[in-house]
Amino acid sequence: MLQFIIRRLLWAIPVLFFVALVSFFLMHQAPGGPFDKDNNKKQVDGATLASLNRRFGLDKPQYINPAAASRLWASGERNPLTLGRAYLDSQFFNYVFNAMRGDLGPSYRQRGKNVQDIIFKQWPYSMRLGLLAMIFAVITGIPLGVIAALRQNSIVDYISLFFATIGVSVPTFVIGLLVIIFFGTTLKWISITNNDWNTWRPYLAPSLVLGLSTMSFITRITRSTVLEVKRQDYIRTARAKGLSERMVIVRHILRNAMIPVVTVLGPALVDLITGAVITESIFSIPGVGKFFVDAIFQRDYSMIMGSTLIYATLVVMANILVDLSYGLLDPRIRSQG
Amino acid sequence: MATTLTNTNSVSDSVEQAFAQRAPRSLWSDARRRLLRNKAAVAALLYISFLIVVAIIAPLLALHNPLDIFQNNSYRQAAWITVPNRPEASGSWAFPLGTDAIGRDVWSRLVYGTRTSLVVGFVPMVFTLFLGTVIGLVSGFFGGAVDAFLMRFAEIVYSFPAFLFFIIVMTALKDTPIGKFWNGFVILFGALSLVGWVGVARLVRGQVLSLKEKEFIEAARAIGVRQHNILFKHLLPNSLGPIIISGAFIVPGAIIAEAVLSYLGIGLRPATDRNALFPVSWGNMILDGKAAITAQPWLMIAPAISIASITLAFTFIGDGLRDALDPREAN
């Protein structure tokens, strides 16, 4: 198992490198730059733009810098390390080298701040929201799915289908707004403005809103696989052996039905904790979702790179955990991955 | 619980009897028969057929052209709602579901929107499921380096910012023949499928990893069944559950994503021609309705119900299909 983890962590290096390269390529291909203003605003003057580009290293070549290397060569430098560094004195490699040291670069919008400062300051809010949403989705989704499958076509089955349909087809901004109008204005159970997001209580309503669609997917997937497993021969064997119904469900059905659920849970958790922009916006939660989305439209280059790399790292980790859990759920799969 | 148990047993008994008594029929004709016996699935199929008919005869059902703007009629309420002191906003049966921000008939837009949304809900779902299933099957079945490579590739695709990619595709291809082909549908399908397949692939792979160690696969291998037969006759049918669920969930996602992408200029080009085949979509209406959630709620409610109902229909069809294709459930 240790070998498996090490192998997968080594794999993460090329994955992250390519994610960085692809994102870097994409964002520089997209028209416009980080200092562009809205259409009705005065744009930054040419001299100022040149100065800003110098300040943030955007005047360097994008991928390789042969000019700098040959200049060094001409000046008599023969140390291959120094020459190589000069050759790679480009926007991309400078970013990669800095990122390896933990420096994700300056944000172009929040002038003076570094991307890692912003992310680590604002992320806890998104993390709390996402974790609560996930807990809600799991503790309601899995039991609902299991019951719906065991009592197929019962009222529980239809209720779960009802929530699943709502959760997936009514957009989050509608549900969020309805929650605010109903619980905020009509019942006055929650406050709209008077929330301290450093405490847990205000997260209750938004996490339900956010978790709803994940919950419905988990419910449906659980129901489907439990139905599948329920019909397998070994379940009948287990029943025939006289195992109690609860044992059959927990030991055999759940265990075997959990593989698709776990597969979904991994990336879903990453999506939930990396900032749900709509939920955060409706409930005014100061999380990272908005930064990550706005960064793309504002061409805040280092914020795009930083958020993408962090997201990719989490996806890689989540998938390692998912693949590990396959082995735990079904010992025969252990060799895989 | 006891009833369920006996049911299951009696079902499998009857299967055995059935097989013993009659000549073997093909898997597919069996499946079709079973599907048609499932009332919910049939109702859902009928509903989808109904929508297809609506889509085709939209000009007959619509009261106005969906692009026609009625001046001074913005945000008229649904026909049965009267607004005191504001006759210009009160409902009128000329506009059964009211009008949108610039005075277009919501009912007519809803009817015409059926066209776009059926296509946009269905086609990317098929593409996504196909791509995801193939990659997931291959990855899980062959394992080792193939699996590692495909799954790492999936991680890269899953992680990079798709929006940026769309913006570039749009800027680069918008005025090329590919971009204009089929009113932009091709680019749209490409964009939606490209993002969606990873989830399906990982689900299928997970199923295959677990299934291929099961006894019946080992038995098939032992008796020398060919690889592609194991893949398509044994592993695929047994992985259908999660695939079908994903399918039903892709539909509403694609309908909304279409609207977001279209607004960003990716995919469907906004229609200006009164005779356009695809003048509007439910997704467009939902996003228009978001701004008007208090001003004209039916602008939002009507497409939301439509999307919910189509999702429900695909869910029932999916459930029916899964049951029908499961050889263990015959009755």
Place this chain on the structure above:
Amino acid sequence: MKRMNLRSSFIVALLLALVLPILAACGGTAPATAPTAAEAPTAAAAPTAAEAPTAAAAPTAAEAPTAAPEAGGSGPDKDGYLRMAESVWPDQLDPQKSSFSNEIAVLILNYEGLTRFDKDLKTVPGAAEKWESNKDGTEWTFMLRDGLKYSDGSPLTSKDFAEAIYHSLDPHNPGDYQQTFFMIKGAEDIINTVVPTDEGKLTDLKGKLGIATPDDKTIKFTLTQPTPYFPTIAGIWVAYPTKKASFESSETWWEDATKQIGNGPFQITKIDKATNLMEFKANENYWGGKPKIAGVRYQYIEDLAVALQAYKNGEVDVMTPDANDVPTIQADAVLGKEFKSYAGACTLGWEFNLLRPPFDNAKVREAFAYAFDREAFIRDALKNTNVKTLTWIPPGYPGYDANETRFDLDLAKAKQALTDAGYPDGKGLPEIKLTYSSNNPANQQRAEYLVQMYKNNLGIDLTLDPVESTTLTAMRKDPKTFPQLVRGGWCADYPDQQDWLSIFWHSRTEFAKNISYKDPEADKLMDAADVELDPVKRADLYQQAQVKIIGGLPMIIYGNSKNQFLIKPWVKGLDFTPQDSDEPGLITGLMNVTLGQ
């Protein structure tokens, strides 16, 4: 079979259940229907009492019979703070680096320039008591008031103003709007210095910069060209006297409330993202005396629909409603009275690319202008968020021309112009793309409305071309890619004709270059006006230039933005000006605002 029947009836029930909550929701969210009726008698009974806080309390209480938590309430804030709903949390709050209105809305309360603006947008003394210039307007001397202090009690001197301007020019960390100061002698040399390569030259260049502080109360600017509007520039945010000790302490000093030491009527006491709150208290050291209210609270609520709920709950005193909700608000018995709408700081129009056919033909532009129904467009597509205009500088700003009547809707003239252009009934026109920023779905509806308008009025087919907003900004930077037809406009940075005309329409400016607009006569008039010191002559020159520019039809000007707010009845004494893009009354520092009772 029985089970099956049950199942299908369940499906019906399920569909109903799906619809019901949405129906219920619509009851709750559509005050346009029943709730309005319910509220109507209250208003009819007490039209006069609406001003009294007790009467205002009644409808709120009626809506919520259950006990409201302390957050809600129906009167002003207990601590005497004015609570304003803001939308987007500012990205940064360094006056010399800022450029967005949500940033300026914060800075304008905390700081004050050498000059400031009164409620008629006239440049009046701020931190400087008086100023004078030499004869040709190239040297400006400002005399500061006696005993000026920062909010922490430390003295404010002319050197603080000088250092702040250098802070904007500093090539180590340039401010986006530093071009405002390019007329100061030596400013461009500083900004063009490459650091760290030419670090050494910087001290020398700083010494040569045309800003002198002979004593603590005097600051003298030497300019490269006559600049009659210089006192106006000295009043905008980039010229605020940021304290050197603050901005040198760290690059993120601005998010630390204790470092935001200013000289404005209020003083920032809290910058707390966890509660979405920015808090200001009245500044006792302000030269004009302490404001009448205890302080101001900016509550950041991103979603306008949610902010409206907060307003209804009495959690905020001032908010900007979504344009789509305005008709409903105006029809509402309570909210209708609290709604305030007046002209804003922007002029909007449809911009042509004068390089690309068919708009290189002035007659085609004329046809498009005459066929544009401003009233219908503003009413239906813009939901009355604009006020119709035919001229460029908006009302309320120096240079507004109320007499401009050209190019109003006239279909006969439009058709004639189109025929004159060689395209009778639009025949033979090349494809015309209407480009719009796709980040806001409302833009698409506006564009669709325009398409149908030209179809009906001229028989012309336009193609819709949605483009992501930053991509559009990039396209607009090059005449070759500048769209054929695109919505655009300008918002005032400071109240002077130069900001509206010379910065936008002079052929050397970015915008004019990008649409290939060049009118040598207008250029000459603007050049003359920019250096003219006699205010009457100067205004006249600008006026002539404006008439020329509109006559050239580089843009179909159709409207001025509106500032729209909901304001609780107990908030009194706000000075409404066109510049109130974020909040009402900020320009005069909320000095006269009181909270009822």
